[in-house]
Amino acid sequence: MSRKGEMFAGLTVALVTPFRDGKVDEAALRKLVDWQVEQGTNCVSPCGTTGESPTLTHDEHERVIKIVCEQAKGRVRVMAGTGSNSTLEAIRLTKAAKAAGADGALMVAPYYNKPMQDGFYRHFAAVAEACDLPIVLYNIPGRTAKNMEPETICRLAEIPTIVAVKESTGSMDQASQILSGSRLTVLSGDDSLTLPLMSMGGSGVVSVVGNIVPKDVLAMIAAWKAGNIAEAQKSHHKLFPLCRDMLSLATNPIPLKAAMARLGRDTGEVRLPLTPLSEQDQVKLEKTLKTYGLL
Template sequence: MGNKGSQFAGVTVALVTPFKDGAVDEAMLRKLVDWHVEVGTDCISPCGTTGESPTLSHDEHERVIAIVCEQAAGRVKVIAGTGSNSTAEAVRLTERAKADGADAALMVAPYYNKPTQEGFYQHFRTVADTVDFPIVLYNIPGRTSKNMEPETICRLAELEQVVAIKESTGSIDQASAILADCDLTLLSGDDSMTLPLMSIGGSGVVSVAANIVPREVKALVSSFAEGNAAQAKQMHCKLFPLCRDMLSLSTNPIPVKTAMRLLGHEVGDVRLPLVPLTEVEIATLKRTLGSFGVMG
């Protein structure tokens, strides 16, 4: 386990953004924060991919983070999504999140413009030099189109502000290289990879499934952290079909928002260009939720 960023170990929920009549549903957002405090989620991460940050306006993005920080009120840590493919905007969002009382910034690698490895380094270094605030790197080449190589990540780990990484490459080799060569706290960015990554030194997960079954995700992480690998494996196998549906039925967060509505959390639908699940996909999801035991 990395020494840096260990305060962010455990379960961080990649929080959905609830919508109602086309706008952010602020009352529901506050309810979700209260629910995660109640069930023991360790951290909340608003305005990531699962929070539909690409289709939030700048005002909405800042408002969602402010509400989550205000409602959390120190009862649960907040790792605010402040990444951008514009370095100046990433600085601005991070400054705002710090002012609003977040505990750290979750910063995705700049997407679409495909920086070089030096570009990645200078991007994060600029934010770190400008804002004295803990940064959790987020590497997800499936969405950004470019991998941040382990060497770049370990170079960034030398910066005091860079404390952890959300690892979403799906590569045990990449995660192993990071854990071998720097002291960052490593968090899984994919629910199905949580146990494999913890087995090589990871410290938890930034979880989509925790929007639906936070207690069960916490049970997996806690079991392994406490040395009960057999129980963690049991939870992994129980959670796997649900984790698989969250990513394979359709693009995240379409399935998780659908599941939340089916289970009584009125979070609204996704925004275009994302579209709802088909009836066939909904039937599959209902079967999975039924098998898991959360839906009759």
């Protein structure tokens, strides 16, 4: 079965948003895009969870997407985060992303207001009707407070411009149901589950750890696609502790920004209500980075 969203296969890096003195550091953001291009990353995704999108003003949100699209210059695809718990706001952001030159929209399921399943369907259908930018659904019930059920996602897959899903439920059963019941491209939303998901027919990952070691993630994906299972497994096991700590020491992207700073790629502070990594967890992070070979 051919998948609808294979233009987003491979490694998409969920970009951090650099902040300096309370403002978006635009020069640092442009450097992040250039670095990912140099590393061979397939796609970058600004204004997602890792990009601290809930803390961005509407103007900042649009500006970050515009900067990333400008800097990408067609050298790397851009999957812009345009989700909202307001359907009208999601439409506005998606239209703005298309105008900026994004290749697709990463749209988180409406959070906090906990729609019924038909509400999820009608929300995404309304955005798809208003703007023809390819849409990647983003299902992360741990943050949105409600699961978008696989039946709903498979129903949404019938809409031509809804092409993929970032699967962040942690449920292999749910991923299997989507893969068997639709033509959507399925991307892992959890770095540690990328290889297991690809073994079932998934096509890649929207990655946090790709901010640090994109070439290693790319190598694992390439090994799997080449049929070199042992090499892919070896890469998975090397990456696993780093992936685990980026998402377990503290709320994403707190550990990631701390790691980037420690590796000489300082992206500034996290924005309130997020707070810096504690001294105790910095010791754990240091050990992980050393064990991996980054220090």
